[in-house]
Structure formats: C-alpha cells, structure tokens
Amino acid sequence: MSGRFSRRRLLAGAATAAGVAAAASACGSGGGNTTLTIMGNHPSEITDSDVAGFSKKYPNVKIKFVTNSVQLLTAMFAAGDPPDIIRDQGVQNTPYLVKRDLAEDLAPYFARSTVLTDDKIAAVDDVWRYDGSVQGKGPRYGLAKDYSQDAMLWCNLRVFEKAGVEPPDPTKPMSYEEMLDVAKRITRRKGAQYSAYGLYPPFDVSLSAGVINMVTSAGGSVFNDDYTKVDFSAPEAKSALQWYLDYADAQVGPTVARPLAAGAAAAFFADQLGMVGYGYWFGGEVASNPQVQDHVRFVTAPQFGSTRTSPCFAAVGHWIPKTSQHKQEAWNFFEWYFGEQPAIDRAKSGWGLPGITAMNADLPEVKPYQKQALDVQNAEFSHMSVLKYSPYVAFTALDASLSQAFVKGLESGLSAGRLADLVNDTLNPLLEQGKELVA
Template sequence: MTGALMMAAAIALSGCGSDGGESPSAAIDPNASPESVTGALTVMRNPGEMTDEKLDDFKAQYPNIDLTVIDYDAVKLASLQAAGSAPDVFRVEGPAVAPLVSQGLLLDLTAPFESAGVTDDTTYESANIYVFDGKRYGLPKDWSPDLTIFINKSIFQQAGVSVPDPSEPISWDEVRKLAADVKAGLPASSTIIPFGGAWDTFSPARFISARLAESGQTLYSEDQKTLNLVDNPDAVGFLQYMADMAKDGLTFSPLNPSASYAGDDFTKGNVAMAMYGYWFNSQVNSGETAVGVNYSMIPAPYWSDQGSRVDPTVTGTGYVVSAGTKNPQAAWELMKWYLTGDEAGKRAEAAAGLPVLRSNVDLLPQDSDVNKQAFGVVTAEAEDSPALQFNKYYDDSVFTTSYNKSLQEYLAGSISIEQVAQNIQDEVSAAIQDGVLAVGD
C-alpha cells in the first residue's frame, strides 16, 4: 500500500472509533463459550498463512459465526477503509500499525489479550510494536529478529571464501568484505548476487532505524514529526553503505532488480547471502531447493560495537481488529484462536517464525542439523531484539520510493549521497506533515 493510499483511507475514517474503540472492546467477554458467539465476521487474510483448512477448524469450533473471508490486498484494504467498510479483522505488518492507531482505526484489545495471558513476561519485546500509549492493538502472528543472514555454503566454497562462525557475530564491514570476496572469487560471467534480502525486500528506513538503535538513536524525533536523516552522520553513513553495495554490484538495485525477491533467488542458488529472519528457514530447510541443506544462519551484524549489537524485527506481521467492527466478540475469538491458541502452537511446529509466546518456543523443530543450528541462533538473537520506533504519521513506503528513485541517480553518478539523503528528507517530511494535518496534531 502506498503512503498516499494509506493516509487517504485514514483521513476518510478519522471520525470512526473515537479513541481506539474502547467501548466495543469493553463488550468483549474473555470467557465466552464458542457456541455462544454469533453473528457475521469478515477477515482479510493471507491465504498461504491463514489457510482455508485452518479456517475450517475455526468454523467447527465456532459454528454460529458467519465468517466471510477476503484474501489480502493492500489496495482493496485501503478502498474498504475509505468506504467505511473495513474488514473486522485484517492482516497488517507491524510498521503499518502506528498510523492506523493514530487515526483511531483500531480496536484497543489490551484487556482481552491480558486475559489470554499476553503480558511482557510471556512475550518478547518485539511484541510491543503493537502497543501504543500502554494499549495493545494486536499481536504478531509470529516474528523474527530480521537481520540474521543465511549463507549458501556451496557458493562460498565455489568462490573460495570461508563461511563465518555462526557463534560469533561479524560487523557490517565484514559483511561487505564477504560480499566483495564472493564476487571476486566467482567467474566474471557469474550472475550470482553476493548479498540480498534486507532493504531490497523491506523499507530501507527500517534498516537505518536498526542501525541507529545500536547507538541509542532513532530515525524520527520523539514526537515523530521530524525525520532525523540529513543531519545525522550515522544515518547518512548507513545510506551510503546501502548505496555503495548496489554501486559495486554486491546486491540488487533498481538497475539490477530481482525477478521476484531475494529469498526466491537464494533458494534457486542465485544469491550467496540473504538477510532474513528465522521465518526464512522454513523455506529452505526441506533440502529440496537448489541450496539443499548446505547453508547456515549467522547472527545479525553490528556496526561498531559488538556489545551494543541489536537484531530487531522489521516486519512483525500480525492481525488487528477494526475500531468500527460491529462484532467485537467474534473478532476477538478469531484473534485469540489464531494468535494465542492451539493454532499458534501449530505454526510454531511448522517453523513459520519465532513464536510470540515464549511458552511455544520449544515447539520449533530441531529434527535436523540445519534446524538445530537455526534454532540456536534465533533463540539467542531474540534476547537482543528491541521494538523499533515506527512512525505514526506516514507509511514508510514513501521512504522506499524516494530512496529507489534517488539511488538510480546516485548510481548514474549524477548526485551525491548527501543529495540522496536530502531528497528523502524532503519527500518523507512532506508525507509526515500530511499525516500530522490529517490527525490534527
């Protein structure tokens, strides 16, 4: 969803659900029996995650809920929100939650989640990307510290490069050197990309935020009305790092994009290193891709101080409830079933990601060497995974679009990295100000 679409939907609904929808939430009975819950309910889901088969189980448990299912589509969601007919429950990435909360579009589910045992003690800190001003509006379905790196050992061996020890984090400079060494060690005709994932899949803003978190900084001011980019040497430094990786042919770029996404390229044996979270392990651990099982997962890199290293989630995909829902009880039952009940345990067993509830972590598979190795890395990384600050006034796709546009000019040699930063600063600042005006702050 573009920033403009999201904000347009938000503006259209700014009068719905006065302050997060506490009144509908108060009507939720956390102890309601499944048979007593009735009425219509609409969910917008990802069919590859919340499958028809799984929803059949929900319908069997809640026979008196009339469930309508819509497959997730960002444009359709924005249109439904603008029309005042948003689905009762819908899928969302963590960074998109803040703008929705600022517009009063989400139902406050603090009390129901607490009744289901979701507290700071039972979850990881990253679960708090759905918490604002002490109120919880949703929960990741699962999550991952997202700066871990998967390494195709076969490519490293072909290039004559040693695979890093997964028990010892490396620096970002070492990541770049590994990428350069892989490129140098492969035939000149090779089309293998040394490094993929990360900012070519998700917004570069999130990775700059992660870099700044290592030194206790944030990409946005405390009130979130200002982007701290052009005047922050550390932020511009990481912008330079990303741009020069592309300039040197070490990663994907707008001039050399992936045909699908870097994860798919990795499974096909066309990427040497892919920066993704633990969720990606389930896409390669079968041994049936071109990678086989000749890969490893290493911890997130650090910028300058290994002791301050962090590995936050940059997505935290989960579910939320519309503030305007007419059936908060049924909406909560679906949330509870999928996010905290037996279904959450089944996802853990399938290694869809790291469970949000600590009690489900031991359900993750450890039945093979690659699964044991990934389990060891992710459970250690999870303790160094803070909840990033995502901006509540705009959708960070604006940052992505601006970065990619200016990156092309940088790669052509027509502008400096400082001008790239200034272009992003100007366009994001305008989007933030539009968001500030939309909520009347």
C-alpha cells in the same frame, strides 16, 4: 515463489492510502448467524484447517475473506463497513493506526482472556502497543502471528567453499564493512555475467527498516524527538546511505535499481547467492528446498555501529478496527488463531517464531540445519531491539522515498549527502501533512 514467501513482500499498510474499491474475493466456512470478515492471506497464512477448527468451535460464525488490498480497505472504511480483522505490520504501523483512531483498544479483551495472557505473550508483541507517544507502552492493539529478527543472515556454504572463503562465525556479528568485504570475496562474475552473487543485504522486508536499524546501531535516529521530521543528512544516517552506495558500487549483489529477476530465494537455492539477509522465517523456505539443506548456515545479524541491534522489521499480525460490528467474534478468532492449535501448527512449520513464548518448544529441530538455526536464534533473542517509526507517515511512503532516491542516486552517481537531501525534501512535507491530519 510460494505464498509464504511472497507474504513478506505484501504491503500491509492498511488504511494508509487513498483509493477506490477494488473487487473482493470471498470464500467462507459454511453457514452461520454472524459473518466475520477477515482481510488476510488465505489460504497461505490463515489455512482452511484454521477456518475449519474455528467453525467447529463457533458454529454460528461464518468467515469471509476479502482481498488484502489497501485500496479496498480504504473504500470499506469510507463506506462504514470495514473488515472485522485486518492483517498488518505491527512494527511500522501501530503508531500510525492508533493516532488515526482506527484500531480497537484490546486491553479489556486481553485482561479477560485465559488464552492470551501477558505471561504468555512474546516481548516482540509490545510493538503492537502504543500509549500515544511511545511504542511498546500502553494498550495492545494487535498481535504478531509470528516474527523473526530480520537482519540475520542465511549463508550458502557451497558458495563459500567454491570461493575458498571461510563462512562467518554464526554467533559473532560481522560489521557491515566486514560483510561487504566477505561478499566481494565470494562473488563470481565475468563482466555483467554472474555465476554467484555475494550478498543480498537485510533490506528486503522493508528498505526503511534496514536503514533505520543501521542508524540506530550507530547511535542516531532518522527522526527528531517528536517524530515530526526526518534528517537523513545527520552523520549516522548519511553513513548508512553511504554504505548502500558502496555496496552498489562493489557490484556484489542486487540493488533497488538492479533487482534479481527471479528473486533472492531462487538464487540462494540454486547456489548462486552466498548470503541473504532474512530472519528465522526463511527456514520455512529451506524446508521446502531439500537440495540446499546440507549446506546452509544461519548467522547473527551484522552490526553497523557501536550498539548491537537485532530487530524485528515487521511483526506481521492482525488488528480489529474500532468500527467493527463483530468485535467479540473477532476476538474469539484472535484467541483461536494466535493462542491455540493454528499457532502451534505455525511454530512446528518453522515459518517464523511464535508470538506465544511457550510455543518456542514446538519449533523444528529434527534436521541438522534446523537445530543449527534454532541454536543461533536462541542466542539472538537477548539482542532483540525495537525500531522506531513516526505516527505521521506511512512506512510505505518511507520505503518508496528511499527506493526512489536510491534509484536516482545510483543512476546519476549522486553522493550520500545529495541522497539525504532528496529523502528529506520528500518526506518532511508528508510528515507535516500527517501531523495536521491528526492534530
């Protein structure tokens, strides 16, 4: 897998785990009077060209990269010398970071900026806002470098053609039951040997995000009103868990207990996977695999309940710690990376939607599959929704708890109700501890 693809698997929950320092890898951009330390993905996301452009504009600032590691970050904070810029996921982590007083309030910087003004910033960037109670309101604490509506699907038309099944309508959402039925009809296997899987559902970026999206669509919430408890035994949540059990029982695709060894992308590009639950960003992978470009289709997100939802699961971007010693230099890099040439270059690559709305005009549409995907995406914008996470527990704990419960449930044949009890029993003590820590 490429660095661009693997970035979606990296756990960006910085400052969410205890640990000791890990070894740091560093590389720089030449001399300078100030060293700006960035914990981010170099060179796959922050490229050498990005660094060179910034160094030309700010020759007195040297950039140093350190390994993107939760353990290292925890140790750097403990030592009182955190990085100046940190990669993270805005959807899941903004409330968590703000409640712990870790992130710098960037509202004064945005107010002074002529590059990153409110009229230029995409609506998705509101996930990086938090007023202490509600995500999407209050000061900005970070910005998304790019994003996708991650419950959308890419279809391999060759798999559908071989099965004699009509592919989904690109703009009419399937129900999750319809999606599972289609997956059953296009799966090809003899015993345990698959020649084609039907579905890799939209849970890869974050298992908890996939489930929370389904629950929200059904009109429920996994959290109580103040986000201090979860209840996966509520009807909407238990229905979502039951769907996953039904999906696993149908044996139409990989599960947390039975993953694909080579990954979903490899199977998709080898015409061995019919539907994969990735957002617009996956078009960047398609661009690198010309053998599949003439038989792919991008389609709208499936719908679980009565409400049509199509959220962003991550909104990966960066934030500046409150204890950074070089906040102005960090902000200068923010403006360069998020609002100038690097952002234009990312938009042109097709590796996600830009955080600056004007740069939507730079998204690729030369090839037929690019134009088709962009047309579907443009229609999908109006269905953007925001997932709600608790500030009292790291999303990595949510994902781990759900994953462990699903593995145990699938291996032991547990019911959805028993799965819900397992998740509740694991997460509610963690939420209680988290609430006490920030009280």
